[in-house]
Amino acid sequence: MTDQPTARDEPLVLGIETSCDETGIGIVRGHTLLADAIASSVDEHARFGGVVPEVASRAHLEAVVPTMHRALADAGVALSDVDAIAVTAGPGLAGALLVGVAAAKGYALAAEKPIYGVNHLAAHVAVDTLEHGALPEPAIALLVSGGHSSLLLVEDLARKVTPLGSTIDDAAGEAFDKVARLLGLPFPGGPPIDRAARAGDPSAIPFPRGLSAARDLAAHRYDFSFSGLKTAVARWVEARERAGEPVPVENVAASFQEAVCDVLTAKAVDACRAHGVGTLVIGGGVAANSRIRTLAEERCAKHGITVRVPRPKLCTDNGAMVAALGSHLVAAGVTPSKLDLPADSAMPLTTVNV
Amino acid sequence: MFENRYRLRPAPPFRVPVGGGVLIVVVDSATPAVTAALASVDDTGVELLAASVTVDARAHGELLAPAVTSVLAKGGATPKDLDAVVAGLGPGPFTGLRVGLVTAAALADSLNIPAYGVCSLDALGWAAGPGRVLVATDARRKEIYWAVYEDGVRLTDPAVGKPADVLLSYGAGPLSAGADPRPEPHAARLLDGTRAAVGDGAHRYADILGLPVLDEPRYPPAAGFAALAADRVRDRMPTEPLTPLYLRRPDAVLPGERKPALR
Ligand SMILES: [Zn+2]
Numbered sequence: 097m098t099d100q101p102t103a104r105d106e107p108l109v110l111g112i113e114t115s116c117d118e119t120g121i122g123i124v125r126g127h128t129l130l131a132d133a134i135a136s137s138v139d140e141h142a143r144f145g146g147v148v149p150e151v152a153s154r155a156h157l158e159a160v161v162p163t164m165h166r167a168l169a170d171a172g173v174a175l176s177d178v179d180a181i182a183v184t185a186g187p188g189l190a191g192a193l194l195v196g197v198a199a200a201k202g203y204a205l206a207a208e209k210p211i212y213g214v215n216h217l218a219a220h221v222a223v224d225t226l227e228h229g230a231l232p233e234p235a236i237a238l239l240v241s242g243g244h245s246s247l248l249l250v251e252d253l254a255r256k257v258t259p260l261g262s263t264i265d266d267a268a269g270e271a272f273d274k275v276a277r278l279l280g281l282p283f284p285g286g287p288p289i290d291r292a293a294r295a296g297d298p299s300a301i302p303f304p305r306g307l308s309a310a311r312d313l314a315a316h317r318y319d320f321s322f323s324g325l326k327t328a329v330a331r332w333v334e335a336r337e338r339a340g341e342p343v344p345v346e347n348v349a350a351s352f353q354e355a356v357c358d359v360l361t362a363k364a365v366d367a368c369r370a371h372g373v374g375t376l377v378i379g380g381g382v383a384a385n386s387r388i389r390t391l392a393e394e395r396c397a398k399h400g401i402t403v404r405v406p407r408p409k410l411c412t413d414n415g416a417m418v419a420a421l422g423s424h425l426v427a428a429g430v431t432p433s434k435l436d437l438p439a440d441s442a443m444p445l446t447t448v449n450v
Numbered sequence: 451m452f453e454n455r456y457r458l459r460p461a462p463p464f465r466v467p468v469g470g471g472v473l474i475v476v477v478d479s480a481t482p483a484v485t486a487a488l489a490s491v492d493d494t495g496v497e498l499l500a501a502s503v504t505v506d507a508r509a510h511g512e513l514l515a516p517a518v519t520s521v522l523a524k525g526g527a528t529p530k531d532l533d534a535v536v537a538g539l540g541p542g543p544f545t546g547l548r549v550g551l552v553t554a555a556a557l558a559d560s561l562n563i564p565a566y567g568v569c570s571l572d573a574l575g576w577a578a579g580p581g582r583v584l585v586a587t588d589a590r591r592k593e594i595y596w597a598v599y600e601d602g603v604r605l606t607d608p609a610v611g612k613p614a615d616v617l618l619s620y621g622a623g624p625l626s627a628g629a630d631p632r633p634e635p636h637a638a639r640l641l642d643g644t645r646a647a648v649g650d651g652a653h654r655y656a657d658i659l660g661l662p663v664l665d666e667p668r669y670p671p672a673a674g675f676a677a678l679a680a681d682r683v684r685d686r687m688p689t690e691p692l693t694p695l696y697l698r699r700p701d702a703v704l705p706g707e708r709k710p711a712l713r
Contacts, residue, residue, distance in 0.1 A: 175560055199556045201515035202560065207560050
C-alpha cells in the first residue's frame with residue numbers, strides 16, 4: 097500500500113463480498129485501505145474438492161456480523177461514519193451473493209446510507225487502486241481465479257468496461273484445483289502447485305496451449321480454454337502410472353503452470369497491443385501465482401506496457417476490493433442502487449453497478 | 451384467548467407510541483411470504499402498526515428490505531426508533547430463509563438493539579387457535595416442514611418429511627419419550643385430538659394429510675412473531691444468535707475415486 101495521506105473529503109466506503117467462499121468486509125477512504133476483514137469457509141470445502149454452494153452460504157450467514165465488527169474495529173470507524181456501503185451483487189454463487197446483498201441492505205437501511213450493488217469482476221480491477229493509486233484509463237484487465245478467467249477493456253472503471261474474452265470451459269483456478277488433486281496436492285490447488293513448480297522444469301513436458309493455434313485465434317483471439325490442458329495432464333500422469341514409473345510432481349506442476357501462464361499473459365499482451373493500451377492490471381486468486389507475475393512483467397516490458405498486480409491478499413476475493421470500487425463510484429458521482437437491487441449470479445461484465 | 455392478543459389499527463400513520471410501549475420490527479422469509487411488520491409492545495399486549503406481506507418465493511432478496519422501509523414509513527418511525535428485531539428462524543427453504551435472518555441480524559447489529567428468534571411454524575401455531583393442530587409449510591421436494599400444536603403451544607420438535615410420513619413421525623415426538631416407547635399409541639393419541647391442519651404445506655398436501663385444512667393463516671403471521679417474542683422484548687432480554695432451523699444437511703457429495711482420463 098502506498099502511504100497516501102487520508103484526506104477527510106475522500107469517500108469512506110464499506111464493501112461487502114460474499115460471491116464465493118470468502119466473507120469479506122473491507123473499508124477504504126479514497127484509495128486508502130483501512131480494513132480488510134475476511135472469514136473463509138475454504139476448510140469446510142476442502143474435503144469436497146471444490147466449493148459447495150450451500151456450505152458457503154451457511155458460513156456467510158454466520159460470519160457477516162463478526163466480520164463487520166472486525167472491519168469496523170480495524171478501521172477505527174463507526175458504521176455511522178461511512179459515506180456508502182458497496183456490495184457484490186454478481187456474478188457468483190446465487191445463494192452466497194444473496195446473503196451479502198441482504199446484509200448490505202440491512203446495514204444500509206438501518207444506518208440510512210446509500211448502497212451500491214457492484215460487479216465482482218470490476219471490483220477485482222478496482223482493488224489495484226489501493227496499491228497503486230488511480231488506474232490509468234484505458235487499461236486491460238486480466239482476471240483469473242477459480243471462478244473466472246476474463247480479459248476486459250477498461251475505458252472508464254465507473255461506467256465503461258468491455259469484455260474482450262473469457263474461458264470457454266474451465267476457469268484457470270479450476271484447472272489448478274483439478275491438477276492439484278491429480279497430483280495428490282491439497283485444495284485449493286494454486287499455492288501447492290506454485291510451490292511444487294519452483295523445484296520443477298517448466299519445459300519438461302510440452303502441455304498444450306488452449307486456443308492458441310492460428311485457426312483458434314480467428315474466432316477466439318482473447319478467449320481461454322483449460323479443459324484440454326487438464327485432460328492432457330491427466331493422460332500424461334496416468335500413462336506414467338500405468339508404466340509403473342514415478343510421477344515427477346515438480347515437473348508436471350511446473351509444466352502445467354507454464355502452459356496456463358503462457359496463454360494468459362500472451363493473450364493479455366496481445367489485447368494491450370491491439371487496443372493501444374499501456375497498462376495491464378492482473379487480478380483474481382490466480383494473480384497471486386508467482387509465475388504469472390514474472391512472465392507478465394517480462395513480456396510487458398518488451399512492449400512498454402506497465403503491469404499492475406496488487407499484493408496476493410488483495411488478489412483473492414475480499415471486501416476491500418468491493419469498497420475500492422464503491423469509493424470509485426462515489427467519487428465519480430454514480431447514482432446509488434435502489435434497495436430492491438437483486439443479486440445476479442450471471443451479472444454481465446458490462447454492468448459495473450446495478 | 452388468541453383473538454384479543456393483538457389489534458390491527460385501522461389507519462396509518464401513527465405517532466410513535468408513548469407510555470412504555472417499545473417498537474419492534476418483525477421479519478420472516480421462511481415461506482413464499484416475505485413478511486415485515488412494525489409493532490408496539492407494551493404491558494397490555496402487542497399492537498401491529500404496519501405490516502407488509504408479499505407472496506413471491508423467488509424474490510425474498512429484492513422484497514424484504516424495501517418492505518422494512520415501507521412499514522417503518524407507514525408507522526411514522528425511523529430505524530433509530532426501533533428497540534428490538536424479531537426474526538422467523540424457519541424452518542424454510544434455505545436461500546429465502548437466510549435473507550430474513552441476515553437482514554434481521556444486520557438491522558439489530560447496526561442499531562445496537564437485541565434480536566430475538568421465533569420458530570416460523572410457531573407463528574402459525576399461535577394463530578391457528580385453540581385445540582390440537584398440525585402446522586405444515588412447504589419444504590419443496592414434495593416434503594413439508596411441520597410440528598403439532600395444542601392451544602398454540604408446540605408439542606413436537608419442528609421436523610421435515612414427506613406428508614405421508616408425518617403420521618408415523620408423530621410417535622417420535624416428545625410424547626413418546628415417556629413410559630410407553632411404542633409409537634402407535636402416541637400417534638393415535640395425537641391424531642385423535644388433532645382437529646385441523648394449517649399452513650401452506652397443509653393446503654398443498656391436504657389429500658395426503660387427511661385433516662380438515664383451515665383457510666387462514668396460510669403463512670406465518672407477523673402478529674404471531676411479535677406476540678411470541680413480546681415477553682423477551684418487555685424483559686429486555688439479551689440478544690440471541692439467529693440460528694436458522696435448516697433441518698436438512700447441505701447437498702454435498704464427497705468426491706469418489708479419480709476418474710481415469712484414458713479408456
Ligand atoms: Zn473473484
